[in-house]
Amino acid sequence: MRTLILGLLFGLSVNALAEQPLRIAVASNFKPTLEALLAMWQERSHTPVTLSSGPSGALTQQILHGAPFDLFLSADESYPQTLAERGRAKPPVTYARGQLMATCRHWAADTEAALARANTLALANIKTAPYGRAGAHWLSRHGQAFRARQVQAGSVASALQFVASGNADCALVAASFKPLAPELHWYPLGDAPVLIQAAALVKNSPQARAFLEFLLAAPAQALIVQHGYLAAL
Numbered sequence: 001m002r003t004l005i006l007g008l009l010f011g012l013s014v015n016a017l018a019e020q021p022l023r024i025a026v027a028s029n030f031k032p033t034l035e036a037l038l039a040m041w042q043e044r045s046h047t048p049v050t051l052s053s054g055p056s057g058a059l060t061q062q063i064l065h066g067a068p069f070d071l072f073l074s075a076d077e078s079y080p081q082t083l084a085e086r087g088r089a090k091p092p093v094t095y096a097r098g099q100l101m102a103t104c105r106h107w108a109a110d111t112e113a114a115l116a117r118a119n120t121l122a123l124a125n126i127k128t129a130p131y132g133r134a135g136a137h138w139l140s141r142h143g144q145a146f147r148a149r150q151v152q153a154g155s156v157a158s159a160l161q162f163v164a165s166g167n168a169d170c171a172l173v174a175a176s177f178k179p180l181a182p183e184l185h186w187y188p189l190g191d192a193p194v195l196i197q198a199a200a201l202v203k204n205s206p207q208a209r210a211f212l213e214f215l216l217a218a219p220a221q222a223l224i225v226q227h228g229y230l231a232a233l
Contacts, residue, residue: 021048022207023068025059027075028157029098029131029174030197033227034073037220044214047207055155057128063088063202070208072200073215075156076130080200092198095215097230099175100134100192103163103184111187112145115170121148122162122171124155130195131156135172138192176228194230 026034031053038049052059052069060079063069064086072089074080080092108114115121123139124132132153139150151168153159160177162168163184178186199215201208214220221231 021050022070022211023050023052024071024073024211025052025054025063025067025069025202026073027056027059027130027197028053028155029075029176030073030096031157032180033096033176033224033229036227037215037223040220040223041211041214045210047210049211053157055125055128055132056130057125068203070201070203070205071211072202074130074198074200075195077196077198078130080198083200083202089200089202090204092200093212093216094196094232095199095212096197096224096232098131098195098197099228099230100131100138100172100189100195101175101178102170102172102187102189103160103177103181104170104187105163105166105184106169107185108187111189114185114187115146115148118146118148118169120151120168120170121146122151122153122159122168124153124159124173126152129155131172131174132159134193134195138172138189141191174228178228197229 056074056076056079063083072080077092083089084091102111102115104114106117108117123135126132126136151162153162156173159171160173163171164181199212225231
């Protein structure tokens with residue numbers, strides 16, 4: 001009887017371990033793409049996945065304060081590198097390269113004309129969101145041509161929401177958001193910086209390593225490109 005009970009308890013513990021989800025902290029710009037990738041992931045793995053999304057800087061602070069994530073998908077290289085330097089993650093690996101676009105509620109002939117018409121321009125928080133910093137960098141070279149008042153959003157997803165809800169005329173956001181808001185007008189920023197988006201293993205588990213390998217493999221990279229990113233190099 002004792003052997004039977006121990007066997008049952010062991011079986012329960014193994015099942016409980018198998019059902020532990022893979023916990024991914026993901027920058028808000030990449031969350032819609034990651035959700036699309038999860039359908040592909042579930043075709044090859046029974047490991048469930050839970051997502052926590054937000055600005056990369058805020059997620060970094062959560063990890064530094066002990067948040068139990070397994071994998072961190074940042075919108076830049078610097079935040080994962082900070083975690084690696086502090087011994088809280090493995091060295092970062094590029095998984096995508098992000099692009100910046102302008103989006104507005106109104107139509108115009110080109111990007112310059114669209115932004116010139118704007119009274120308010122939303123940007124993600126430059127202190128915590130890499131897309132906010134990229135937008136600010138672009139404006140430092142071109143913003144003198146525009147009169148728009150800048151409105152700060154908590155994340156690049158929030159900046160998009162500002163425009164969609166009518167709280168801003170335009171925003172500088174991730175190009176990957178374009179399919180999510182086809183009702184808005186989208187304008188390229190040809191000389192905007194490319195964001196090197198890096199991943200870091202926070203917990204060096206087999207499940208986290210397997211997911212990172214999946215993310216870097218050709219099928220996942222093809223889907224990432226379809227969602228408006230440049231492929232990882």
